[in-house]
Amino acid sequence: MNRIATLSIFIENKDSINKVNHILSEYSEIIISRMGIPYREKRISVIVLIIDGSNENIGALSGKIGNLNGVSVKTAMKK
Template structure:
């Protein structure tokens, strides 16, 4: 299966789940190119943006695992770039 360039936007509304998010990102570290996280204290949310290079199945699996965590919103985008 072909690899694609993709992104994940992760919104953490419950800081108690941050360690679980980091655990899952570490599990998928082979497809992670870059990651940036910023706390937005005014809104009591943390935002993490991750750039990925993986198959659509890998990116979907990562997005799905993160999306199953209560207190988190995840949005993914996959480019046509191979």
């Protein structure tokens, strides 16, 4: 069963940006919407996703991104 979720991704290490984008392309079939903001004054990039996928896919995506150096991710799922 698919669920709707949001992922908030915070990237503090510029070297991880390409890795994040590569992972997101691997999961593009479950990504409904993506908004990315480079916050240069704070030296951080923020990506917010709306996704529609299984618990396994959402967890795998969140885990892969969260394991990158200088990247943190927060997931919120619809009940």
